[in-house]
Amino acid sequence: MLQLKDKWVWDFWFAVDGTDYHMFYLQADKALQNPDLRHWNVSVGHAVSPNLRDWTVLPDAIAPTQGDDTAPDSFTTWTGCVIKSGNEWLMYYTGTKRAEKGLVQRVCLAKSPDLIHWAKHEQNPVVELDERWYDGLKLEYWHDASWRDPWVFKDPQQDLYHMLVTCRVNRGEPDGRGAIGYASSTNLLDWTVGDAFLAPGWFGEMEVPQIEQIGGRYYLFCSVSTRFHSASHKAEPGCEPQTGVKYFVADSLLGHYTTLGNGFLTGPKQDGLYSGRLINGPDGDWYLMAFMGNDANGQFIGNIIDPIKVLVGADGILSLHD
Numbered sequence: 001m002l003q004l005k006d007k008w009v010w011d012f013w014f015a016v017d018g019t020d021y022h023m024f025y026l027q028a029d030k031a032l033q034n035p036d037l038r039h040w041n042v043s044v045g046h047a048v049s050p051n052l053r054d055w056t057v058l059p060d061a062i063a064p065t066q067g068d069d070t071a072p073d074s075f076t077t078w079t080g081c082v083i084k085s086g087n088e089w090l091m092y093y094t095g096t097k098r099a100e101k102g103l104v105q106r107v108c109l110a111k112s113p114d115l116i117h118w119a120k121h122e123q124n125p126v127v128e129l130d131e132r133w134y135d136g137l138k139l140e141y142w143h144d145a146s147w148r149d150p151w152v153f154k155d156p157q158q159d160l161y162h163m164l165v166t167c168r169v170n171r172g173e174p175d176g177r178g179a180i181g182y183a184s185s186t187n188l189l190d191w192t193v194g195d196a197f198l199a200p201g202w203f204g205e206m207e208v209p210q211i212e213q214i215g216g217r218y219y220l221f222c223s224v225s226t227r228f229h230s231a232s233h234k235a236e237p238g239c240e241p242q243t244g245v246k247y248f249v250a251d252s253l254l255g256h257y258t259t260l261g262n263g264f265l266t267g268p269k270q271d272g273l274y275s276g277r278l279i280n281g282p283d284g285d286w287y288l289m290a291f292m293g294n295d296a297n298g299q300f301i302g303n304i305i306d307p308i309k310v311l312v313g314a315d316g317i318l319s320l321h322d
Contacts, residue, residue, distance in 0.1 A: 001306050002047055002055045006030055008038050008302030009045065010291045011149075011208060011275040015082035015089060015115055019282070021049045022115050024061055024091070025291075025304065026079065035300035040102065044077050044093065046116075051282055052289065052307045062093065062110055062118050069098040072125040073108050079149045079208060079275070080107075082115075083161075085188055089115050092163070094148035095125060103137055104145040105129075107165065109189075127163065127183050130193040134167050134181060141174040142204070147181065149208045152188070155253065161185045162254075164209040166222075169199045176230030178203040180222065198248065198257055204228035206246070208275045211253070214286055215312045220248040220257050221265070223274050238262070245276035245290065249316055260317045265310070266290075270320065272301070278310065286310040288320060 002009060004027065012025035027045040028038035043063035047055040065071040073095030080093030089112045096102035106125035110118040129136065129147040137145040149166040167181030179199035183191040198206075198220065206222040213219075222245075229241040244266030248257035265288060266273055273290035281287045287307030294300055309321035 001303050003303035008035055009304055010302060011079040012277065012304055013081045014277065014279055017115060019050055021052055023047050024082065035302060040076065042076050042078065052279065052287065058116065072097060072106050074098040075102040081151050083152050088113060090188060091118065092150040092152055105148040107147065107150045126189065127191045127193065129167060131170065133169060133195045135170045135177060142168065146205060151209050153211060159186060161188055163191060164197055166205060166207045166209065169196050172201050173230060173232060175204050176201040176232060178205040178228065180206055180209045202230055202233040204230065210277060212278050217316050218250045218253050221276065221278060222246055223276055244270060244273060247318060265318050265320065281307060
């Protein structure tokens, strides 16, 4: 696993370069003592592995901009993704401003020729929420203006890129507005925001979205927590609130996405795991990786586990190898 002696690590994302797996992860110094402070004392670390198990730590990738409290990432550099365009690597990440006390989230961009040296885009942020569809800052019923965790992927059928984000729509009961937001681009720089990609009304937030094609189907993954299941969802027959990795399935890339079974990839055996990512391993099989949050005693661990093999049933239901 990836476990640092002096830092907590949590949300992470990958870039695959040849046979190397590069992992970028949020990190904060354990000298803070209180792990709840990690979100506001964050930078993006970097490690590389040939097998998703043995990690070599590399120089840090990016950190909040210093000296200008109005810079879009002056307070935090949170979860993102990496995609390659030509000979250049692009990292989309979540920024917040110190001048706004980190309450409003925006998508920022950094570029690299080698995954090691990163330069922030001079016109950050590159994508902001659009209140035609999404909640802005509504502190009367929610704690932030959510527009984070960008996941960018190329459409295989057309010259178009899609971006999914953690967000909240501006309709429905406040405790069920958590959604997967959407934007599109033809050049990876100019983005057009559209209505939500998925908004089931089940959660207050649906974090770290990811889409992968597995076994002929498309799977949309996100992480949800027990405390942010909506009241209406908890009242539905068969709903058993839990914290972990949720998935939705579709026959085509852009949906319609629905759940299979209870819709959770993780279960009681994986209690404490969050921000799960699916990754294709060196052997061609799919694996789940996640960070370990609180243990059975309620103590925050802050490491990233070794991969767990994902099994695909004939009916499309996913499960984890024991």
